Amino acid sequence: MKSADKIKVGISIGDLNGIGSEIVLKTFEDARMLELCTPVVFASAKTITFIKKKLDYDITFQGIEDASQAIDNKFNVVNVWKENVNINFGEETAEGGKYAFESLRAATEALKKEEIDVLVTAPINKHNIQSEDFKFPGHTDYLAKELEGESLMFMITDTLRVGLLTDHVAVKDVASAITPELIEKKIRIIYKSLQQDFKIQKPKVAVLGINPHSGDNGVIGNEDDEVTKPTLEKIRSSGKLVFGPYSADSFFGSGNYKNFDAVVAAYHDQGLIPFKTLSFGSGVNFTAGLSKVRTSPDHGTAYEIAGKNKADHHSFKEAVFKAIDIFRNRQEYTELTSNVLKKQSKKI
Template sequence: MKKEQKIRLGISIGDLNGIGSEVILKTFEDNRMLDFCTPVIFASVKILSFLKKQYKINTNLHGIDKTSQILDGKINVLNVWKEGVDINFGKEDEKVGAYAIKSLRASTQALKNDEIDVLVTAPINKHSIQSEDFNFPGHTDYLNQELQGNSLMFMITDTLKVGLLTDHVAVKDIANTITPELIEQKVDTIYNALRQDFGISKPKIAVLGINPHSGDNGVIGKEDDEVLKPTIKRINESGKLVYGPYAADSFFGSNSYKSFDAIVASYHDQGLIPFKTLSFGKGVNYTAGLDKIRTSPDHGTAFEIAGKNKADNGSFKEAVFAALKIYKNREEYKELTKNPLKKQPRKPQFKGN
């Protein structure tokens, strides 16, 4: 049994030339956040002390060298490195990217070792992180390798949840990538996430078409008729409330999405453009399907405003609260599965903000 303590929330620092450090520090400038969790930032207390002066943020940092030194009620900064870093806001820099990966590796290892309970990742630059020993397009693919399960990019708010069949796949490769096996795997991941992570006992899921107008009965493309429709029918016959394919162009504008607990988009922009249009600044990127919990804000490094003290920490704060809610819901779900006579709640029980 784990000792009674606040949820330990690990944070990877992201690209130091971007806005990650700013939104992290702004989030925990509010001391009330320490009532909900114990933050552990994987970086360097020397660097963060410099950055909080840059942003005129008045908060105390607790520098530590190992997780056994983590203290509740403090903003813990675990020193992944101690040397200085040459920060040039708004610039793409492989050396700075290497520090982002050091932070990510250390925080992921702590998550695997149960030294932290959840992980929130600040934005990285996908070009500057590339190296001989780190060749991943982003966080999700790396975490999928390191943590057990089948990862899925799941963009979430309290009222809108969008999952992707394919994420960082070139448009020309989408149709060939989407197979019945992939559809069944992704839908199953979303279905299970809605149940254990969001407390929805009987989720209702919509699937968007691959082609415009879902292929118009084969006039525009055959993939919807030959791949999506029979697979969705088979899933539906298994007892899951999964419907579609729906034409993507009118699905969000007509408010059809409000009738479902989650929407499955066929590819990246089909799902993320409407999601970010409807919820930018409040959305969270959740990596569903893993045995550990990871969230991140719905924005990137925002080099154009980095270092100017203009970044809005709203999405990062939402990512923190989402991670805490999901952790609480998973713990409750485990108890429910041990004692099935208990009634499963419809809505999450953790109230953070």
């Protein structure tokens, strides 16, 4: 198992016109972070030098050509590109999207090659990053394809975890998108993640209803009675502690979420509005279900404050901490599972 100072945290820089570079540099301006991990930023020495001077950060870095050359106790910057890049803080530009993808693609390749151990992604603009090579609603779907996993958007803090049945889906399409197969798949992902990533042996999971008041017995839609309830009953019959569907409007305000290890929301805003209300600035977006660990802060590019040295970096720092914790938990889970299998094989 790796010691703490050997974990390599890969970082994609996000949209250069947003606050991504600012929160990355603010996080690692604290030299104590280098005792915890080895940061590997995918950008360029020229770009980081410009941003460092522009925002007046006291941080030194090591320019490298490949992630495998990363040096412990240094802030490493992989030269993904060599040319000068026009940085226009606060503006949505095609160039900003282009280099956001170049950084993400290089970081993902390094993750697949195990040149880095985990990936923390700074915010992208989901519009200007679109291209022939990137036709996805966001990081989650791109990484699911590249890492060949079953992904689930899992918003986490130390005390609250919210997963989504549907993530970047238009509200008008939510009900038709939620099928028994989708519910079973997402519950399976979240259940395994709670066990291997968060060390919870017998998780308790709550599921929110699709409709207001979970349909009020068919008065406000039949989806919860016809799809959600029978599917949850089937899942419970397999031994999983899965409960619901709960009426979403009172679930968080009443504090009921505290009785569960995770909450599964039907759609994006149903889960993320209460999550960000309760934990904004400390929440982390974790992509559960992948073969590799990926986290990100719980906010976007924040163009309105980009380049003004006003961005709060604590969510990004938490994303680094959570990526390291989850990586270690997975190592322990793998070792324990392997030992159990060895003992069982000896008995046979």
